[in-house]
Amino acid sequence: MAQVRDELLDHEYDGIREYNNPLPRWWLWLFYGTIIFSAVYLPYYLMGYGASTQERYEAEMAAAAAAHPAPPPQAGGGGEQAAVAMATEPEAVAAGKDVFMTNCAPCHGPQGQGVIGPNLTDRYWIHGNKPADIVHVITEGVVDKGMVPWKSVLNPTKIQQVAAFVMSLEGTNPPNPKPPQGDLYEN
Numbered sequence: 657m658a659q660v661r662d663e664l665l666d667h668e669y670d671g672i673r674e675y676n677n678p679l680p681r682w683w684l685w686l687f688y689g690t691i692i693f694s695a696v697y698l699p700y701y702l703m704g705y706g707a708s709t710q711e712r713y714e715a716e717m718a719a720a721a722a723a724h725p726a727p728p729p730q731a732g733g734g735g736e737q738a739a740v741a742m743a744t745e746p747e748a749v750a751a752g753k754d755v756f757m758t759n760c761a762p763c764h765g766p767q768g769q770g771v772i773g774p775n776l777t778d779r780y781w782i783h784g785n786k787p788a789d790i791v792h793v794i795t796e797g798v799v800d801k802g803m804v805p806w807k808s809v810l811n812p813t814k815i816q817q818v819a820a821f822v823m824s825l826e827g828t829n830p831p832n833p834k835p836p837q838g839d840l841y842e843n
Contacts, residue, residue, distance in 0.1 A: 738812075739787045742820035752821030755814050759806065768825040770834025773803065777828045782838035785826070790819045 663676045700706040707715070742748035757766060760773075768776035779785070782801075783793050794815050797805030806815060 739791050739816040739819040739823070742816050743787075743823045745820070748817050749821050749824050751814075752817030752819070755810065755818050756821050759809070760818065763803070765830070765834075767828065767830035768822065769830035769832060774837045775834040776822050776825045777830055777833060778836050779826065779841050780836035780838045781841050785841040787819060787823060790822050791815060794818055794822075
């Protein structure tokens with residue numbers, strides 16, 4: 657027997673009478689389907705029977721790392737050794753000076769005397785004065801002190817050239833240097 661639509665029901669609320677308008681079958685089946693789906697989804701994902709969010713994330717990151725391996729080191733790689741070797745090459749130091757003037761001089765001053773950033777000409781260093789320390793600070797930055805990491809802006813060769821130029825600044829006497837900061841390092 658077919659259900660009668662728009663049938664006036666017997667009850668009344670505050671003078672309002674209600675019609676019997678059942679929901680469409682497709683909507684009811686969709687609703688029942690979401691209930692069944694949630695009965696499966698809830699225990700599997702939220703009660704621990706399936707892979708946790710962290711496990712799925714780690715699996716996806718491993719798959720992404722396998723699909724996109726790290727690029728090979730660029731020419732001029734070698735970090736500390738390359739920076740030390742470049743410190744003896746006038747062309748590399750000059751190229752490092754150009755990069756320093758463009759990117760570093762606003763904070764460290766054109767002669768490395770220190771403005772916002774520390775003085776690079778004295779023997780006092782906040783993060784170490786070894787070539788590896790200088791390359792690391794340029795590459796990774798010191799975000800809590802306001803120095804941005806330059807690894808995404810400068811290629812490894814330019815970072816080594818800047819480090820070579822910074823190493824050449826030690827012992828120079830620029831006018832109006834910033835007072836010493838950090839620990840005293842002997843050569």
